[in-house]
Amino acid sequence: MKGKITVNDQVIDWRDGMTVSDVLTVMNYTFKLLVIQIDGKNVKRDDWPTATVPEGADVKVIHLMSGG
Amino acid sequence: MNIGEIKAAHKQVTRWEYQPGRIDKGYNDRTLHIDLTTNKITEKPVTALMKDKFVGGKGFGLYLLWHATRPQTKWNDPENEIIISPGPCAGITQYAGAGKSLVVSISPQTGGIMDSNVGGYFGPYMKFSGFDAIELQGKAREDVIIVIDGTTNSVTIETAPKEAIDSHVLAEQLTEMYAKDEKDKMNVAVVSAGTAADHSLIGMLNFSFWDPRRKVARLKQAGRGGIGTVFRDKRIKAVVCKTTGIKPNWNNVVDLNAIVERGQRFQKEIKELDDKQCEMRDKGTAHLMEIMDAYDLLPTTNFRFGKAADIGEDINKIHSNVLKSLFNLKWRDLDGCWFGCAMSCCKAVDGFELKTGPYKGHKVTVDGPEYETAAGLGSNCGIFDPLHIIEANFYCDTYGICTITVGTITAFVMECYEAGILNKDRTGGLELKFGNSAAALELIHQMARGEGFGAIAGRGAEYMKKYFADQGWGDRQFLSDIAMVNKGLEYSQYMSKESLAQQGGYAMTNKGPQHDEAWLIFMDMVNNQIPSFEDKAEALYYFPMFRTWFGLCGFCKLPWNDVEPENNREKYPPKEAAKVPEHVDNYLTVFKAVTGRDLDRDGLIRMSARVYNFQRIFNIRRGYGLRANDAQPYRACGPVTKREYESRQERYDKQLVDWMGMTPEAVAKMTIEEKMAAHRTYRTDRYEKLLDAVYKRRGWTRNGVPTIAWLKELGMDLPELLEVVTPLQ
Numbered sequence: 001m002k003g004k005i006t007v008n009d010q011v012i013d014w015r016d017g018m019t020v021s022d023v024l025t026v027m028n029y030t031f032k033l034l035v036i037q038i039d040g041k042n043v044k045r046d047d048w049p050t051a052t053v054p055e056g057a058d059v060k061v062i063h064l065m066s067g068g
Numbered sequence: 069m070n071i072g073e074i075k076a077a078h079k080q081v082t083r084w085e086y087q088p089g090r091i092d093k094g095y096n097d098r099t100l101h102i103d104l105t106t107n108k109i110t111e112k113p114v115t116a117l118m119k120d121k122f123v124g125g126k127g128f129g130l131y132l133l134w135h136a137t138r139p140q141t142k143w144n145d146p147e148n149e150i151i152i153s154p155g156p157c158a159g160i161t162q163y164a165g166a167g168k169s170l171v172v173s174i175s176p177q178t179g180g181i182m183d184s185n186v187g188g189y190f191g192p193y194m195k196f197s198g199f200d201a202i203e204l205q206g207k208a209r210e211d212v213i214i215v216i217d218g219t220t221n222s223v224t225i226e227t228a229p230k231e232a233i234d235s236h237v238l239a240e241q242l243t244e245m246y247a248k249d250e251k252d253k254m255n256v257a258v259v260s261a262g263t264a265a266d267h268s269l270i271g272m273l274n275f276s277f278w279d280p281r282r283k284v285a286r287l288k289q290a291g292r293g294g295i296g297t298v299f300r301d302k303r304i305k306a307v308v309c310k311t312t313g314i315k316p317n318w319n320n321v322v323d324l325n326a327i328v329e330r331g332q333r334f335q336k337e338i339k340e341l342d343d344k345q346c347e348m349r350d351k352g353t354a355h356l357m358e359i360m361d362a363y364d365l366l367p368t369t370n371f372r373f374g375k376a377a378d379i380g381e382d383i384n385k386i387h388s389n390v391l392k393s394l395f396n397l398k399w400r401d402l403d404g405c406w407f408g409c410a411m412s413c414c415k416a417v418d419g420f421e422l423k424t425g426p427y428k429g430h431k432v433t434v435d436g437p438e439y440e441t442a443a444g445l446g447s448n449c450g451i452f453d454p455l456h457i458i459e460a461n462f463y464c465d466t467y468g469i470c471t472i473t474v475g476t477i478t479a480f481v482m483e484c485y486e487a488g489i490l491n492k493d494r495t496g497g498l499e500l501k502f503g504n505s506a507a508a509l510e511l512i513h514q515m516a517r518g519e520g521f522g523a524i525a526g527r528g529a530e531y532m533k534k535y536f537a538d539q540g541w542g543d544r545q546f547l548s549d550i551a552m553v554n555k556g557l558e559y560s561q562y563m564s565k566e567s568l569a570q571q572g573g574y575a576m577t578n579k580g581p582q583h584d585e586a587w588l589i590f591m592d593m594v595n596n597q598i599p600s601f602e603d604k605a606e607a608l609y610y611f612p613m614f615r616t617w618f619g620l621c622g623f624c625k626l627p628w629n630d631v632e633p634e635n636n637r638e639k640y641p642p643k644e645a646a647k648v649p650e651h652v653d654n655y656l657t658v659f660k661a662v663t664g665r666d667l668d669r670d671g672l673i674r675m676s677a678r679v680y681n682f683q684r685i686f687n688i689r690r691g692y693g694l695r696a697n698d699a700q701p702y703r704a705c706g707p708v709t710k711r712e713y714e715s716r717q718e719r720y721d722k723q724l725v726d727w728m729g730m731t732p733e734a735v736a737k738m739t740i741e742e743k744m745a746a747h748r749t750y751r752t753d754r755y756e757k758l759l760d761a762v763y764k765r766r767g768w769t770r771n772g773v774p775t776i777a778w779l780k781e782l783g784m785d786l787p788e789l790l791e792v793v794t795p796l797q
């Protein structure tokens with residue numbers, strides 16, 4: 001998909017150099033217990049600020065349960 | 069008045085002595101029955117069937133209540149009981165969160181079977197004193213206290229004319245009265261209600277635990293469904309339990325080392341990871357405030373919106389950091405509601421000076437606020453003032469009423485006020501607009517005095533929605549749509565409009581809409597992990613069963629998934645990671661180490677399913693528990709008002725296209741009213757489909773009745789259950 005990525009089945013704008021942390025900011029995902037996968041591969045928490053998301057990627061940001 | 073004078077006014081009504089108990093593998097194998105009408109105290113054996121099929125905790129409560137009552141028994145009939153049972157694992161101190169009790173009774177609010185879980189020391193102390201459960205039945209003629217004294221192996225009923233009724237005073241009076249000295253206060257636990265429980269249907273019970281550092285009796289709440297009202301209707305002021313002190317293996321478990329090993333592993337996780345994850349030790353569940361707001365899930369002005377900004381408010385005013393700054397964190401890692409809980413989430417505000425009510429000017433310790441309290445009494449009432457939340461939290465606790473229920477009731481009457489259904493004439497002068505802190509607090513004080521509009525509000529939202537319509541004050545349908553109540557119980561504090569699975573997690577819950585059976589919002593709405601009806605049904609099968617299990621054994625649910633092992637997410641696929649497999653394994657290990665019973669994950673689910681289905685059938689026996697009782701108010705499901713629709717117009721319009729197959733051009737031509745009607749039809753129908761899928765997965769008929777085949781498969785085809793369900797197959 002040109003200029004887009006999919007995050008939890010939602011299509012959003014992509015930009016060059018966009019990192020996992022940027023995706024979280026765009027999505028306003030502030031919860032801490034997250035599993036993040038780019039095209040099915042886990043990205044470690046320590047790598048979120050640097051790992052870049054390729055154009056057209058399918059990003060899953062899985063929120064584990066807590067609270068409730 | 070000093071303690072000596074108060075005690076001197078006691079008259080002993082009866083005293084009963086018993087043989088000392090000896091716990092074996094988590095059980096005393098006997099329960100205590102107290103009849104307040106006849107003042108007869110007896111013990112009963114715990115049978116093999118009870119242990120096998122009902123386990124303990126909520127299971128014992130349901131079993132004993134079933135046999136003590138008739139299908140027609142009303143909440144205020146003498147034969148209704150309050151049963152407190154801690155479960156076989158309760159009382160161990162080597163694994164975090166193992167001090168919970170379950171309280172069961174016929175609810176004044178719902179008419180169905182209520183269960184409420186609670187921390188504090190009473191449950192474990194009662195067990196150490198020789199009993200796996202206590203049944204409180206009958207009604208006293210005057211105010212009494214019941215004292216279970218494990219140091220002398222005696223139970224007494226005493227008249228108690230001079231004690232306070234409000235919990236923060238009463239718990240301390242009784243702790244002082246029954247402790248030998250300052251050190252011994254740790255060994256005294258008190259269950260009490262409060263003055264609002266005398267005058268409302270929403271009373272709750274406080275379970276104390278003495279805090280030797282603060283030198284106050286802290287309070288944990290069995291909040292939901294009005295059990296405190298039943299307590300006061302029985303003229304019980306308090307139940308006190310006294311023990312000789314904690315022993316490391318009082319439960320006489322099978323394998324203490326296994327528990328110690330898992331406990332230490334878990335403690336290490338808390339120590340190393342909690343600060344990076346949920347900050348439970350700093351903030352308790354209040355850490356969720358701004359998170360819920362960010363995800364559009366924080367109920368704001370009676371569940372209309374999910375964000376502070378929707379009403380021009382600022383979430384930062386009640387941000388978890390603000391609440392944290394008000395907590396006294398000097399003993400941060402020692403704020404557990406039972407010994408050994410490293411999660412230590414019971415935060416407290418010390419030296420809080422009250423500005424209103426009978427204790428105005430007093431400086432008090434306030435337990436909480438937890439997330440539910442802060443959202444219910446705060447954002448849901450449009451009040452973004454932390455000091456208001458703390459004051460209202462304090463008064464709800466000491467008056468013995470549930471903060472969640474009061475929050476949802478107040479939010480409802482505030483919306484009614486703003487919609488013109490209520491006005492100053494009808495509320496006796498209270499200007500119950502959203503955001504009016506003074507009016508909200510006065511409503512609580514009126515509930516405690518049983519006066520004015522507070523006396524009406526204290527009957528609950530189910531009563532009010534009918535009462536207002538009967539008076540001709542408002543449209544019946546609108547009132548039903550906005551009163552956030554199901555089965556007669558008020559909703560707890562999460563927005564469920566955009567999560568179909570959570571709508572089920574609320575409205576299909578046995579006792580009424582509390583999130584403690586299934587909290588699936590993230591899994592459903594944010595992650596989109598359970599897209600089909602079958603996926604949602606599977607989640608609504610698994611999670612309630614899992615959570616039920618905690619309430620059978622005496623565990624707290626928070627240590628399960630409010631911290632996760634560092635490698636949890638790398639090690640397991642996301643759906644599995646959500647279940648925190650290593651913690652599940654800890655629970656299975658600890659359960660076996662306590663009881664000697666082998667258990668795997670499937671066995672755990674089956675164990676819970678037996679009790680879960682029993683509770684469903686118990687409700688059916690009483691005339692509830694069917695499909696009609698699982699209906700939800702439309703506010704839980706979709707936008708009721710134009711303003712709600714407009715606030716999320718882009719989202720809702722898109723759903724008309726994506727979900728309902730309309731063209732953007734057609735949507736553009738529709739009026740808001742037409743769009744809202746389309747949503748209503750679609751969303752209501754979708755919920756019915758969910759009911760079908762969940763009932764099928766749960767082994768129930770289309771009317772929500774457990775099938776005979778399913779009961780047989782579970783080994784729950786007990787004759788008394790078949791008698792209820794057979795005519796309904």
Ligand code: SF4
Pocket residue numbers: 164165166167187403404405406409410411412413414624625626627
């Ligand atoms: S996690 Fe919190 S509520 Fe649960 S047992 Fe520990 S201190 Fe009590």
